[in-house]
Amino acid sequence: MSDLPLDQVRTLLAVVDEQSFDRAAAVLHVTPSAVSQRVKALEQRLGRVLILRTKPVRLTGSGQVVVRFARQLTRLEEDTRAELGLVGAAEPVTLPIAVNADSLATWFLPALAAVPAVGSAPAVAFDLHSEDQDHTATLLREGLVMAAVTSAPNPVQGCTSARLGRMRYRAVASPAFVARWLTDRPLPEALPAAPAVLFGRKDELQDRFLRGLTRRGATGVRHFVPSSESFVDAVAAGLGWGMVPELQHRADELVDLAPDHPADVPLYWQQWKLDSPALATVAAAVVAAAATALRQ
The missing domain is CATH 3.40.190.10 (Periplasmic binding protein-like II)
Incomplete structure (x- = not known):
């Protein structure tokens, strides 16, 4: 995908994250027409439909592949800027994570609260998606999140899986x-x-x-x-x-x-195979908290 126009790829990601062309335009500081044109140009370049213009919008299988690439690209860019000292206190790195509601209500938030004290990673902002543990892996597969607490032991393609406990x-x-x-x-x-x-x-x-x-x-x-x-x-x-x-x-x-x-x-931690200090720091905190809170 090295020949993909990155502005078009990032525009598709913004549409997915904001769940509308108008809100994506506001985030990107362009007109809704420009957003639509970029996405259409990307689809024409690839020769396939990437997103269904429904409310909310939905990705096709091809769109999921491109969005995963876009999110990985964004994560690598933010990590690189952090390592170069270009990310200030007002610019935390953002990690979208899917987690089941019962974990969210019990042991998971204390795990996230421990993240700033783990390692030397930059400040992390969490974008949490609550979903049933049998379905959180779907959000990983669709590229909507980078990590998930899930009941699925087999890793989603492009991800690793670690057992958390029961x-x-x-x-x-x-x-x-x-x-x-x-x-x-x-x-x-x-x-x-x-x-x-x-x-x-x-x-x-x-x-x-x-x-x-x-x-x-x-x-x-x-x-x-x-x-x-x-x-x-x-x-x-x-x-x-x-x-x-x-x-x-x-x-x-x-x-x-x-x-x-x-x-x-049984619960598992699945995350993208990505050399990201922020993601590694969060994973370590989650695994440590689960070892104490869950049955092993």
């Missing part, structure tokens, strides 16, 4: 919920029909737990609460039972429904 989940409910829904018959019979709280429609942990415990799917009411902290609050309030991370288990408010049947989700 996040343990417990099937829990409030005492009042247990008394109302789960006392008149054995748990394997009562639980599938009881109301449940799920993080979102991509959340499959609850169904996997049920299949392992009862070999049956859920038939009860499903409540969707797409916030890690509010999810636990909803379960504690008696809205339904749910799979809560052991790190968030409130023993004084929640009953462990199946103490002998925890659900472990």
